[in-house]
Amino acid sequence: MEIDFIAIILNLFRPENLLAVVIGSISGIVVGGIPGLTATMAVALLIPVTFSLSPITGLILMGGVYCGAMYGGSIPAILLFTPGTPAAAATALDGYPLSQQGHGGLALRVSVIASFTGGMVSAFLLLLVAQPLAAVSLKFGPAEYFLLALMGLAGVVSLAEEDLVKGLLSGFMGLLVAVIGTDLISGHLRYTMGVRDLYDGVSFMPALIGMFSVTQMMELTGLGSIVKGKVDLKTIKREKMPKGMGKFIAVGTAAGTVVGILPGEGATIAAFISYNFAKQMSKVRHMFGKGNPEGIAAAEAGNNGCVGGSLIPTLTLGIPGNSVAAALLGGLMIHGLIPGPELFTLHGTITYGFILSLFLANIVFLIIGLYFAPYFSKISLTPSAILIPAVSMFAVVGAYSMNNSVFDIWIMLIFAVIGLILGKTGFSTSAVVLGMILGPIAERGFAQALTISDGSASIFFGSTIAWILWGIIALLLFFPIINIIKKARTGKAIIEAEEIVE
Amino acid sequence: MKKTIILLILAAAMILPVYAGGSKEGAAYPSEPINIVVPSNAGGSTDATARQFGQIAKKYWPEANFVVVNIGGSGGLKGFDEIADAKPNGYNLGMLFTPQIVSHICSGLAHYNLDSFHYIGNIVEDPGIVVVPEKSDINTLDELKAAAKAKKLVATVNGIGSDDYIAAKSFEKIAGVEFNIMPTNGSTEQKAAILGGHVDVGFMNLSQMLANYRSGKVKIIAITTRKRSEMEKSIPTTKEQGYEFYMTATRGLVCQASVDKKITKALDDLLVKVLADPEFKELMEKQLISLAPMNSKEYREHLEELKAQTQVVYDAAPWGN
Numbered sequence: 001m002e003i004d005f006i007a008i009i010l011n012l013f014r015p016e017n018l019l020a021v022v023i024g025s026i027s028g029i030v031v032g033g034i035p036g037l038t039a040t041m042a043v044a045l046l047i048p049v050t051f052s053l054s055p056i057t058g059l060i061l062m063g064g065v066y067c068g069a070m071y072g073g074s075i076p077a078i079l080l081f082t083p084g085t086p087a088a089a090a091t092a093l094d095g096y097p098l099s100q101q102g103h104g105g106l107a108l109r110v111s112v113i114a115s116f117t118g119g120m121v122s123a124f125l126l127l128l129v130a131q132p133l134a135a136v137s138l139k140f141g142p143a144e145y146f147l148l149a150l151m152g153l154a155g156v157v158s159l160a161e162e163d164l165v166k167g168l169l170s171g172f173m174g175l176l177v178a179v180i181g182t183d184l185i186s187g188h189l190r191y192t193m194g195v196r197d198l199y200d201g202v203s204f205m206p207a208l209i210g211m212f213s214v215t216q217m218m219e220l221t222g223l224g225s226i227v228k229g230k231v232d233l234k235t236i237k238r239e240k241m242p243k244g245m246g247k248f249i250a251v252g253t254a255a256g257t258v259v260g261i262l263p264g265e266g267a268t269i270a271a272f273i274s275y276n277f278a279k280q281m282s283k284v285r286h287m288f289g290k291g292n293p294e295g296i297a298a299a300e301a302g303n304n305g306c307v308g309g310s311l312i313p314t315l316t317l318g319i320p321g322n323s324v325a326a327a328l329l330g331g332l333m334i335h336g337l338i339p340g341p342e343l344f345t346l347h348g349t350i351t352y353g354f355i356l357s358l359f360l361a362n363i364v365f366l367i368i369g370l371y372f373a374p375y376f377s378k379i380s381l382t383p384s385a386i387l388i389p390a391v392s393m394f395a396v397v398g399a400y401s402m403n404n405s406v407f408d409i410w411i412m413l414i415f416a417v418i419g420l421i422l423g424k425t426g427f428s429t430s431a432v433v434l435g436m437i438l439g440p441i442a443e444r445g446f447a448q449a450l451t452i453s454d455g456s457a458s459i460f461f462g463s464t465i466a467w468i469l470w471g472i473i474a475l476l477l478f479f480p481i482i483n484i485i486k487k488a489r490t491g492k493a494i495i496e497a498e499e500i501v502e
Numbered sequence: 503m504k505k506t507i508i509l510l511i512l513a514a515a516m517i518l519p520v521y522a523g524g525s526k527e528g529a530a531y532p533s534e535p536i537n538i539v540v541p542s543n544a545g546g547s548t549d550a551t552a553r554q555f556g557q558i559a560k561k562y563w564p565e566a567n568f569v570v571v572n573i574g575g576s577g578g579l580k581g582f583d584e585i586a587d588a589k590p591n592g593y594n595l596g597m598l599f600t601p602q603i604v605s606h607i608c609s610g611l612a613h614y615n616l617d618s619f620h621y622i623g624n625i626v627e628d629p630g631i632v633v634v635p636e637k638s639d640i641n642t643l644d645e646l647k648a649a650a651k652a653k654k655l656v657a658t659v660n661g662i663g664s665d666d667y668i669a670a671k672s673f674e675k676i677a678g679v680e681f682n683i684m685p686t687n688g689s690t691e692q693k694a695a696i697l698g699g700h701v702d703v704g705f706m707n708l709s710q711m712l713a714n715y716r717s718g719k720v721k722i723i724a725i726t727t728r729k730r731s732e733m734e735k736s737i738p739t740t741k742e743q744g745y746e747f748y749m750t751a752t753r754g755l756v757c758q759a760s761v762d763k764k765i766t767k768a769l770d771d772l773l774v775k776v777l778a779d780p781e782f783k784e785l786m787e788k789q790l791i792s793l794a795p796m797n798s799k800e801y802r803e804h805l806e807e808l809k810a811q812t813q814v815v816y817d818a819a820p821w822g823n
Contacts, residue, residue, distance in 0.1 A: 047550065263690055323543075333789040404573050444686075
């Protein structure tokens with residue numbers, strides 16, 4: 001069956017469909033921007049609404065929410081160190097320091113352009129080469145997932161260059177927290193201390209809100225506002241885009257799309273991996289974590305690259321790339337659209353219409369993001385006396401609403417205190433976060449791979465993909481280690497010099 | 503700036519659903535939003551069933567509003583407890599799903615027991631299946647048994663203690679074989695493992711693999727029910743192949759046991775109407791979900807039977823506590 005693309009495009013530009021794109025993207029940005037509201041929830045809530053809409057309009061609406069939310073999470077991450085979605089945690093690492101320096105508007109602009117590029121390229125791949133890419137994604141088995149998690153964990157070393165020992169300890173702390181909960185392989189409970197709210201482990205989002213945003217609010221109590229010094233709207237508007245962002249956006253987009261395609265892997269990991277890649281490539285790597293727009297570019301391109309990527313296995317194989325895609329799958333099925341090759345032939349008009357609408361959704365959030373960036377960035381000039389209570393309230397509501405659980409508010413508060421202590425003593429909270437995200441994935445992949453191989457470690461070297469991943473891990477570790485050795489040498493030299501002087 | 507914040511707060515208030523509780527005395531039932539507690543997160547299949555029930559039920563009770571409340575985590579335990587402990591005023595319904603609802607009783611973790619609920623009725627079921635990759639040489643349970651005797655096979659299930667796990671264990675016992683069991687944290691991982699040929703066999707549910715089966719990407723060698731599925735008649739049952747183990751995941755609606763009899767009667771009748779509704783049937787069919795209507799008594803018996811079966815597995819394999 002031939003697909004009539006002109007008819008599809010004309011259909012897409014009908015008023016109700018355009019309206020769906022706009023409403024979807026805007027509500028996506030709002031949902032993504034508020035911690036505790038997730039795109040998954042929004043899509044699930046929309047499914048009954050789509051009953052009364054035509055299938056294509058309903059899908060466009062949900063696609064818009066997905067695209068918008070992935071971008072929206074970066075706004076509070078940059079301005080308030082409060083990632084609206086876990087995927088925006090990596091964006092906060094450099095976005096917030098920029099806000100503190102009064103360059104919040106610039107950071108927002110880099111973020112929206114990177115998000116847009118990542119989203120567009122991955123949507124193109126979805127449009128053009130979905131089937132072959134899906135076949136590649138199936139080659140990833142548990143052993144490869146373990147290696148992927150290891151690749152992410154290599155980021156701990158890179159985050160910890162300042163103080164390797166404390167950095168590695170922070171990473172281990174994250175891994176230890178990740179051990180809490182039910183052991184997947186044996187079904188035993190680990191360190192749950194009889195608290196049933198811990199059976200599924202420590203909820204990640206409340207811990208993240210605590211460690212990132214509440215800790216930051218406590219830090220802020222002694223300051224008048226986030227920005228040190230005076231900045232006015234005009235200067236923010238006049239700030240030019242920094243040059244040389246292209247290659248970092250490209251790296252983020254590539255990593256995001258690849259990780260997105262892998263079923264069950266998330267945008268959070270994609271963002272952190274992209275961030276680490278960017279750091280290794282950068283000429284000003286020492287600026288990472290202190291307000292380097294390159295970090296934002298890579299992380300945001302990475303998490304938005306996941307959108308198109310995650311829809312590839314969803315549409316072709318019925319294997320959702322992540323939880324949002326899973327909810328979207330429900331929305332497809334309700335209209336009798338069953339994933340598989342038929343979706344691209346028999347139901348091609350709807351499927352391609354939906355894919356093309358993702359481009360529009362990206363354009364919508366690009367326009368909104370660029371236009372509002374200077375206004376949003378004024379939030380960082382808000383007096384602390386107003387800002388702290390408002391953000392704290394959102395933090396409490398956000399922690400609660402993820403699982404409708406009061407226990408999660410306590411988790412948030414405990415991690416806020418932990419975050420404060422770690423920050424004051426020179427440990428790295430981002431390394432803790434990375435350990436918490438990747439620990440379960442690494443452990444699961446490791447145990448599952450060994451189940452398959454009946455206990456033989458050769459499975460971790462059994463495929464071409466595995467070897468490639470080992471190569472990348474080695475590369476990612478190479479530069480930080482060289483750097484650390486260099487530092488140790490010069491440090492030693494200085495000490496020796498001092499001794500001679502004495 | 504103050505204005506912006508106030509606006510933001512207002513927006514939040516509009517987006518965050520407010521769940522009303524308690525009931526006004528004297529008002530005709532239902533005069534308030536009716537909560538349906540779903541013990542899993544939004545976006546899953548139980549969540550979808552609850553939302554679609556609410557959608558169709560409104561046709562028959564136009565004055566009622568059904569609000570889905572997701573209380574996920576700990577394999578449904580938190581949500582099940584919440585349903586059992588909620589105020590028995592007819593405004594707090596809940597969804598149960600098997601086998602977790604009985605597993606938690608068997609493991610001694612649950613605060614509730616089967617007497618805690620009034621069973622409005624079962625809604626849908628998702629039968630268990632035994633599935634192998636497209637390129638596998640295995641086509642029947644007999645061949646699976648032979649292959650497992652020749653070489654240790656890897657079988658994927660959805661978590662220890664899940665319906666898949668119990669089905670896999672039952673097969674092991676009947677066939678006298680032992681698998682390397684690979685638990686996953688969801689059907690997504692299972693699907694990827696089977697489609698990618700990383701494991702030899704999977705114990706899953708029909709709705710999860712039906713689309714891939716129809717497009718020839720996997721082979722479903724058995725369905726773990728007594729009768730063939732209406733949804734896909736070509737799959738032979740375990741009974742036909744001489745392996746008598748059965749597993750199906752059911753999802754039904756309950757309220758607290760102490761709810762007023764007049765109200766439970768009204769709810770029972772409502773469910774019957776929804777289950778007979780052609781639109782509801784069509785919705786479920788499109789999503790590859792099989793309707794499995796059971797009345798109060800049948801549903802209770804089904805759960806009692808499952809509890810006895812699960813207890814045997816739990817006694818034999820003392821994981822957890």
